[in-house]
Amino acid sequence: MASFASRRLQKERAEWRKDHPFGFSAKPMANPDGKGQNLFRWICGIPGRAGTPWEGATYKLTMDFSEDYPGKPPKCKFVFVNGKVLFHPNIYPSGTVCLSILNEDEDWKPSITIKQILLGVQDLLDNPNSASPAQAEPFQLFTQNKEEYLRRVKQQAKDVANGGQKLFRITVVVEFMTPHTVLLATTKPFAKDAVDAIKLICEEHGLLFEKLEGYKDRAELYEAVASAEACIVRSDVCDEEFFSHAKKLKVLVRAGAGVDAIDLPAATNHGVCVQNTPGQNSNAVAELAFGMLLAHKRNHFDGNSGTEIRGKFMILAAQGFGMDIYAYDPFLTPDQIADLGAEPLYDVPSIFKCDVVSLHVPATRETKRSIDEKLLRSMPKGGILINTARKDIIQEADLLKALAERPDLSYLADDKPDNTEDIEEALGASRVKKQVIGVLGADSLVAALVWQFLVTPKKMGAQTAQANSNSGIAAAKQIVEFFRGGLVKHQVNINGPALFLALAGPVQPTACIYLGLLDIVKRGSTEGMRVLGQDLGFDDPGTAGSLGTVPLWMIEEWMLRLCPSSLSSVEIMFSTFSGESEELPNDNYDRPLSARPDARPPYVIVVHSCKGGVGKSTVAFNLSLALADSGLDVGLVDADVMGPSLPAFVKPEEGHVYPTAAGSLRCQSFGWLDVHKVAKQGAGLSAQSAKEVVAMMLTQTDYGSVKYLVVDCPPGTGDIPNLLLGGGVHPSCAVVVTTPHKLSLMDTKLGVDKIRRDGVTIGAIVENMAYLECPDCSRVIHPFGEADPRAALGLGDEVPVVELPIEATLSTSFTAPRDSPPGAGAPRGVKGIYDRLPMVIQDWGTFIACLAVSM
Structure with missing residues (x-):
């Protein structure tokens, strides 16, 4: 039975066909398999109103509906123009429209129709709302230099009219002239039928098949894997020594779901893609x-x-x-x-x-x-x-x-x-x-x-003939997809070095197709490889493993560094097309060209608390300084847009909103957009607006060479990963701040459970205000009692706990001189933080390796 939302959308589709405004278009998009339409995703066209700088062009926009529609509004996003977000004060960097009738906390009503939304967006184009800025540059020009703003809008209209909103498609296929070797290596043999099926799949696709079953000595395994470029294992141990012998290995597939016997960081360091075959032995x-x-x-x-x-x-x-x-x-x-x-x-x-x-x-x-x-x-x-x-x-x-x-x-x-x-x-x-x-x-x-x-006498979870066969066959098929189509399926470690193919053509695109062929060029194994024609286009990354888009700078860098002469033949066809396409590049690539290529650091440490006033921002700032002092390139983002703290301690350089340097640390805060009005602006932001502001700080900030980013999150038990994903960032780990007070620990438990459910590793617990030292006798006093935060938060012994004292001079730590050692004149609390926080994880190299695996 159709849901209420689908019935409402079907009705609106029928009404639109009967009567809609001249020049507008709106229809459901086709499903990825080409069969039928997706009623919950529409592609729309909005004409620029006559007599305005927007006239002469039709602007493409997507509308995504949820099952809660019309209780909740659709999400409306403009298609990028020449790889850039539409230039408008009320359009976020991701293309999302900032309009009150699209906000359920403001003017959205269930009676509002698709037609009314599109007319409202058309009106917004020429009548920006300066009270709700979403994009910094057009907002500044609109309010400070109207003439230049109108010039940019008119040029944008010409670009769109001349095909600026065309979508890029390329045609590529990788064909290997020399066959790859697939090794089946297990101490527990597969059933004969399964081995025969795996061998047949490999040989049908031009892959050489070898097997090593029931081996007793690891030396046999090392000798066999030395010449293999793909390997299928079961519960076999694959450690650093294994990968050091597998000089040619590109992909390792575990026939089954569990990968605890595989050293994932070692695989990543050796450029090996590790996959599993989930679901094959579920029955x-x-x-x-x-x-x-x-x-x-x-x-x-x-x-x-x-x-x-x-x-x-x-x-x-x-x-x-x-x-x-x-x-x-x-x-x-x-x-x-x-x-x-x-x-x-x-x-x-x-x-x-x-x-x-x-x-x-x-x-x-x-x-x-x-x-x-x-x-x-x-x-x-x-x-x-x-x-x-x-x-x-x-x-x-x-x-x-x-x-x-x-x-x-x-x-x-x-x-x-x-x-x-x-x-x-x-x-x-x-x-x-x-x-x-x-x-x-x-x-x-x-x-x-x-x-x-x-x-049981032995591990029996997958001990059926069907599971034995299914997992092996699935592994063989994934290897074929990896080599023949460049697809990475069920990958469980982060991407190692990869081959990027640049686009050629009269128009320089802003994104390209990424083929997950790990480490091919770096190993010099591209002899005899040529690129022919298979249509990949801009597919949804969620449906094709690691297939997605990457910025042009990255392709150029890899091509210059790795591929000057290693490809024997490369043929890349480039074409553009327009019209009501079903493929939208800004779904995959939301970074504006104004951001530096390294503006999105790879390692993200979130500092989180469920109670306000427990010292979260103090810990975040001092943790960042401690990391920077240890020689790392570190940035700090003040993501608490409702009540940013950094502007009170670190001032922008000459009024410019660049990441401000604090010693060797680079900082960014929403409060610097307007220090005098930040409280008013922050209080008026909706949850969605706050998410978009955080995304803007993450994607439109030039962090230089910063590799490790500390994010000072807002207090509460909210959805931290969802707050950051708008900027394309997933937390690597969380440092949770609490006090010993029972109420703080109770609320922190809720937040920790939520963070862990979201797949974020708890890196450390900071127990602030844990004790104080008597100034006369130096006796340690615990005013809130001696808590056991690990037990209270349901965490194991592997999570370190750092106790910080109550220190009167701690609040001066933000402005304390960084060029003098914390000696007699330095606040004891600050010194304590500097002493303790770098020791949260004894070996930062190991810590970063753990973060890489959790990404």
């Missing part, structure tokens, strides 16, 4: 988990491989048994969980209130040893914990203690804990499930029915 794992539950209840278990119940899932099976299903996954929305047939929960502790808990998570920094005694004890009477994931996620000492003290609690797993013998000894034979041959007598049956600890 097998789900059936094993549910089968173990039945085995526990019905006492049937033999530890042998079986076959799948094809097309069935754990949720459906459980529902068939009359069970209520709950689920928590930080990477799925509640609606997505509900669509799968489960009731969504919002944190891990809630899951452990269920009678049966089944774990399906990878072993990562965040999940290792995360299941502790507190969670185990919180399970209800008769609770059953099923672990078909990894043993590393359980704190095994806590597991032993919980099972020994609670005979009603059961643990079922297919990855034996390291302390299995200790657990079996503590529980006794009657409470440990063993394989039994023969018929149980009545007495034995009674004893067997009360067992509470079951572990």
Whole structure:
């Protein structure tokens, strides 16, 4: 049944066809597969009004509707003009229109139609709203130099009329004249049918196939992988030594989902693309988990491989048994969980209130040893914990203690804990499930029915013929896509060095196609490679792995550095086209040309607090200075646009809004746009406007050579990643600031849970105002009590905690001289921060490597 939003859009589409303003156009865009239309995404044309500087051109605009429409307005974005955002005071750098009727917090009403929106946008073009600036340069010209502003608008209209809003398309294909070698290397052999299928796929696409199965010595593996350019593994260990022998390796595919046996930073450093094949063994794992539950209840278990119940899932099976299903996954929305047939929960502790808990998570920094005694004890009477994931996620000492003290609690797993013998000894034979041959007598049956600890003889999650075959075949297909089409699918490490192909033609484009062929040129392996013709165009990066767009400067740099003579033949066809296209470059590339190529630093550390007044900005500034003092190129962005702090301590240079230097640190703040009106402006910003302002500071700031960016986020439990994604930035890690006060820790727990659900690593906890020193006797006093922030926030021992004192002179740290050592005259609190914050992570090199993996 069609939703209310789709019915409303269908009605508006019909009304538009009957009657619409002259010169306007609006229609749903075609689906990516060319079949049907996407009713929730429209492409529109708005003519410049006659008698205005905008006349003579039609301006393309997209409208994206949500299922909440018309309760919420559509998001309207202009198509870029010659690679640049439309020049207008009320259009954000991303192309988004700033208009009150498009803001649900202002003048939006459900009765407003698409026709009224387009007419309103047309009126806005020639009547900018100076009270809501969204783009700095046109706003300044409009208010200070009207003549120059009108000249720029007229020139823009000519550019659009002459095809300035054309969309670029190129035609490229990479064909390798020498075949690549694919190695299948596993200690656990694939089924023969799977090996035959993998070999057939490789040979059909001109790839050489080799296999090394059941090897006993790592030396055999190193010898085999030395000549391989692609490799398929299962649970085999791929460490630094492995990659150091794999001199030609470009892509490594794990046949399965878990990659904890692969050293991802090492792979990245060696320019190897690591992929996995998620979903191929989901049926097998789900059936094993549910089968173990039945085995526990019905006492049937033999530890042998079986076959799948094809097309069935754990949720459906459980529902068939009359069970209520709950689920928590930080990477799925509640609606997505509900669509799968489960009731969504919002944190891990809630899951452990269920009678049966089944774990399906990878072993990562965040999940290792995360299941502790507190969670185990919180399970209800008769609770059953099923672990078909990894043993590393359980704190095994806590597991032993919980099972020994609670005979009603059961643990079922297919990855034996390291302390299995200790657990079996503590529980006794009657409470440990063993394989039994023969018929149980009545007495034995009674004893067997009360067992509470079951572990399979081996890791069995993917031990079905179908999963064994599916994961291997999927790996082979991904390798073919990588070599033949340049596509990167299910990549789990960051991109290493890559080959960029520049566009040729009469018009210099602002973006180009990026082919994810890692490290081809750098290794000198491009002999015999030629580029022919496959149409790629501007596809959505979300549908094609790493296929996307990159700025022209990057292509030029790579071509000059790496490709002067390494390509034997390159043929690139360039063409442009106009009209109501379904492909919009500003969906993929939002950076204006005014920004420097290195304006978006690769490593982003967010400083976050859930309470105001806990010293977040002080910590952010001093952390930035400490990093800069350690020799790193560092920038600081004051993203708290509602109440920016930096203008009170660091002043702009001669009134220009450039990142202001504070020693070796470069700073940027919304407060510098108008220091005298910042409080008024900030208070009047909506959430969407605040996000756009942050995006502008991230994308339109020349940070020079800054590589590490510290972001001082607004306080509260809001959506930090969403705040930064408008500027194309994802946090590498978060430094969370709190005080020992119970209320602060309670709120901080909510924020930490939200940050972790969003996939952001907690890098450190800063406990500000933790203590003070008596000026007379130097005795340490804890005015708020001695808190345990790790326990209060549900974090493990791997997250460092930094305690900072209450220091009267701490507020002067922003303006303290940086060229003199903190000696007798320096504030003790400032010195404490300088001493402690660089030690949050003892080895900054390791820290940055961790950040790279989390990106």
